[in-house]
Amino acid sequence: MTSDPAPASRKARSGLVIAVLSLSGILVALLQTLVVPVLPAFAVDLDVPPTSASWLVTITLLTGAVGTPLIGKLADMFGKRAMMLTCLGLMIAGSVIAAVGSSFAAAVVGRGLQGFAMALMPVGISMMRDVLPPERLGAGVALMSATIGIGSVFGMPLAGVLHEHLGWQSLFWVPAAFAVVMAVLLPFVVPESTTRAVGRFDYGGAVLLTSALTAVLLAISKGGVWGWGSVPTIGLAVGGVLGLLAWIPLQLRVSHPLVDLRTSIRRPVLVANGCALLLGFAMFLSSYASTQELQVPTSTGHGLGLSAAAAGLVMLPGGVVMIFLAPVSATMIRVWGAGVTLAVGAGAISLGFVERGVLGSSVLTVGISAFVVSVGVAFALAAMPVLITTAVPLDQTATANSVNSLVRAVGTSAASAVGAAIVAASAVTVGAAAVPSPVGLDRLFWLGAAVSAVALVVVACVPVRTARPPVVAPVPAGPDSVRVR
Helix, strand or coil, X not given: CCCCCHHHHHXXXXXXXXXXXXXXXXXXXXXXXCCHHHHHHHHHHCCCCHHHHCHHHHHHHHHHHHHHHHHHHHXXXXXXXXXXXXXXXXXXXXXXXXXXXXXXXHXXXXXXXXXXXXXXXXXXXXXXXXXXXXXXXXXXXXXXXXXXXXXXXXXXXXXXXXXHHHCCCHHHHHHHHHHHHHHHHHHHHCCCXXXXXXXXXXXXXXXXXXXXXXXXXXXXXXXXXXCCCCHHHHHHHHHHHHHHHXXXXXXXXXXXXXXXXXXXXXXXXXXXXXXXXXXXXHHHHHHHHHHXXXXXXXXXXXXXXXXXXXXXXXXXXXXXXXXXXXXXXXXXXXXXXXXXXXXXXXXXXXXXXXXXXXXXCCHHHHHXXXXXXXXXXXXXXXXXXXXXXXXXXXXXXXXXXHHHHHHHHHHHXXXXXXXXXHHHHCCEEECCEEECCHHHHHHHHHHHHHHHHHHHXXXXXXXXXXXCCCCEEXXXXXXXXXXXX
C-alpha cells in the first residue's frame, strides 16, 4: 500500500509560500538600516549638510508610514499579491532613480518611493491567512516577523562594506536586485487571494489621514533639528492632531471607511496596537542605545571604543536567534495563545534593558541586553499579527495589519526623537565632538525597561480571548467580491 503524497506536497507548497513571503522582512529591514550607518558619508558624497542628509531616512519613514494603511486597504479590495508587486515595482523604480540620478534630490525621491515597500510586511502576513492551512499560519507569521531581525543586524555592517568598496550607489542597487528576485518569485509561488472587500475606496479619509500623519511624523522626526518649541514643529504637531481628531468621526460616518474603527476597538486589536506603539518604541531604543554605547570612543574614559562593524557583530547573535525562535514562537502561540506569547515577549524585552541597567556598561552586558531584547522581539512580533489576524474579518486583514505597522512606526519615530534628545542633553565634549555620556545611556536603558514593562501590564490587565471572526466566502469577481456571513 502506498501513502498519499498529497499532504507532503501541500506542506512543501506551504513552505515555499512562507519562504518567499518571508523575504519581505529581510527587504524591509535592509531598507531601514542600509542608509542609516553611512548618513555622514552621504552628506559628503552628495555635498549637502548633515541635517539635510537625514531626509534620506525621514522621507522613507513618511512614505512608509503614510502609504502602509492605504496600500493595506487597496490590498483588501483589489488583491494582496497585486499590491505586493506594486510595492516592489515602486521600490525598484525608486532605487534606480536614486542610483542613476547621482544627486541629492534624486536620492530623496528614490528613498521616498522605496518607503512604499514597508507595506510588504503587513500585506504579506495577511496573505498568509488567505493561502496557508490554519495549522501553518502561526509558523509562517513567526518566521516572517523574525526575518526583520536578521535583516536589520546584517544591514548595518553591510552598509559600511558596500559604501567603502562599491560606492554609495550600491546601497540602492543591492536592495533593488533583491526586490527583482522577489518580484519574479512571487507570482510563481504565491497564489493570489480570492477574497475582496466590498465598497469604494475612501478618498476623503485617505487624504485626511495622509495629511495628518505627515504633519505628526514630520514634527516628531524633525523636532530635534527645528527645535521642539519652534513654530514649524508646534504647528505641524497641532495640525496633525486636529486632523486625526477630524478623521475619526469621518471614519465612523462613511459606509465604507478606510479603516473600520469598530473592528479596531475589539480587545485583541486594541492590545496589539497598544503594544505595537510601546514595543516599537522599546525595540528602536534598544538598537539605538546599544550601538551608541558600543561606539563611544575609549578616549572619553567610559567608552567601549568599537567600530561600526564590530558593534554590528556584537548585535549579530540577537538577529540570528530570532530566526531560530520562529518555530518556538509558533508553538507558544498554538499552545498558550498569542496573548500569553506577547506578554512573554514584552517581559523579555524589559528584562533585557534591566540587565544592562543593573550590571552596567561593558561589551558583554550590552551584548547580552541586545540578545535578550531580541528574544522578546521575536515573540512579540510573531504574536501581534496573529492577535489581529484572528480577530478581524477575512476581508480586513491587510488593513488591520497595516494599521498595526503604522502604529509601530509611530513608536519607532518617537523613540528616535526621544533617544536623540536624551543623548544630546547629557552629551560630553571630547575634542570637537559631542559623545553620549554614561548618564544619558543609563537613562535610555531604564526608559526602555519602563516602556516595555507598561506593555506587559497592558497585556496582563486586558485579557484577550480571540473570538472566531466572521466567515468570508469568495464569490465570482464583480462589484462585491466577498460575502460575509
